[in-house]
Amino acid sequence: MMPAHVDTLILGGGTAGCALAGLIAERSSDTILLLEAGPDYGSLHEGHWPRELLDARRIPVSHDWGYDSGPFLPGRRVAYERARVIGGCSAHNGCSAVWGTHWDYDGWAAAGNAGWSAGEVLPLLQAVDRRLKVRRYEAEEIPPYQRAVHDAARAAGFAASADMNDMAEDEAVAYCPVNNQRGIRWNTAFAYLDPVRNRRGLTIRGSALINRLLLERGRVAGAEAIIDGTLHEVRARRTVLAAGAYGSPAILLRSGIGDPRLIEPHGLRVAHALPGVGRNLQDHPAVAVAFPGSRELEAASAAFERSHWTPEELVIVKARSRQARESFDLHLFSEGGRVADGSDAWRWQIYAAGLLPRSRGQLRLASVDPAAAPLIEHRHLSDAEGHDLAVLADGVELIRQLASQTPLARWLGAPFDAAILGDRRAREGWIRARVVHYWHPAGSCAMGSDPAAGAVVDARGKIHGLEDGYVADASIMPALPRANTNIPTVLVAERIASWLT
Secondary structure, eight states: OOEEEEEEEOOSSSSSHHHHHHHHHOOOOOOOEESSSOOOOOOOTTTTHHHHHHTSOOOOOBBBOOOOOOSSSSSSOOOOOOSSTTTTGGGOOOBBBBOOOOHHHHHHHTTTTEEEEEEEHHHHHHHHHHHTOOOOOOGGGOOHHHHHHHHHHHHTTTOOOSTOTTTTOOOOEEEOOBOOOOOOOOOOOIIIIGGGGTTTTEEEEESEEEEEEEEEEEEEEEEEETTTHHHHHHEEEEEEEHHHHHHHHHHHHHEEEHHHHHHHHGTTTOOEEEETTTTTTOOOOEEEEEOOOOOHHHHHHHHTTTOOOSSSSEEEEOOOOTOOSSSSEEEEEEEEEEETTSSOEEEEEEEEESOOOOOOBEEEEOOOOSSSEEEEOOOTOTTTTOOOHHHHHHHHHHHHHHHHHHHHTTTBBBBBBBBHHHHHHHHHHHHHHOOOOOOOOBBBTBBOOOOOTTOOBTTBBBTTOOOOOOOOSSGSSSSSSOOOOOHHHHHHHHHHHHOOO
């Protein structure tokens, strides 16, 4: 039975929400209700989890919100994958367990967010790694293509990283640390919720679609959720939004919290003006260069996969563009293996991702219906200085250099788009037509001290101007770290939990 009143109400059982609920359950006697729009498959040992969510070799598509670029990319439509299941994107991602640099977190603190410096978050990052069972790949686990990419980076002059998560390290190449165990994707539901699922006072409810927050006299008093087609109200002493970089701002806007210009056209009353809601949306812009592979590469890879577990992603190169300042600003990462369509086709590609984008996007409501996808406009490569485009252009050139090194050149042909990749101007046009994202949306409810400057929450996740309402997910990151956002998002939950308990 779902309680009508709790001490702590958490809206969103994704990467951050599961961690937050588990931590508060461990550290307090609060009654807690965790609501998740997708299904809750229970603990791992109960055996109800679908195979595709457990298999860390591939990124599943079976539990996805179905978001995409809508009308904002003429001539094409880009999927913005977000998981709709307990555990959230930690249940369907590539398991890359990367932290970023000390410049990233020190930058958050320097912008007025006390408690977020690299020195202060380091113990929490280490705690996250322990919870998620982060490990390094053994030599015998490395498929031939990924080994060739690593060796090509070494041949091109990149140092071999002693520790991918050394936050002072600059350019280097490494096999990525990962949160998988014996081929199982170790998500935050397993890491944080399973140990406390039987705790008295903790209720976890799946298939609960959040409509809006309940506001009373300047405080967040709870939320409305649609469960089995019925609208339910839940009251709480404190309410924490953890619905992600797309979900959290959408819920705030439906609640009348945000820029009046984004609220009133939908016939909603402005309950609390907060102009930054949905703004500052970021993701690492990325572009993939695809190559034809030789029969020898296919044969070697087929032989390897017959006796080994073979993930698609393994290698990350931390690289500098010509625009870089204090440290690296690019990830080059490879994907290779069979095309997941049941055919005998193979794909071999290397991505370049810009890690310090200056472009900013926006999320708006398409409808007041909580089941309707919001309008997501990332505006990649839109910064006036052309910085983000220049970084990716340098990244594509670095990919060409990697592919020309003997460990890769013996197995790969010229890139499929070789004719245009050689000319800088043509290359930039090619990038604009193909830019995608690195699956790392963030920033749409940014933390900071000044709501007039776009801050939505303060440094402790509290919504500016409202009592008892918090946000704790990737949306509060003021700027992206130079990292895959899986571990940094769990860090957000750890940091906010430390202040709530």
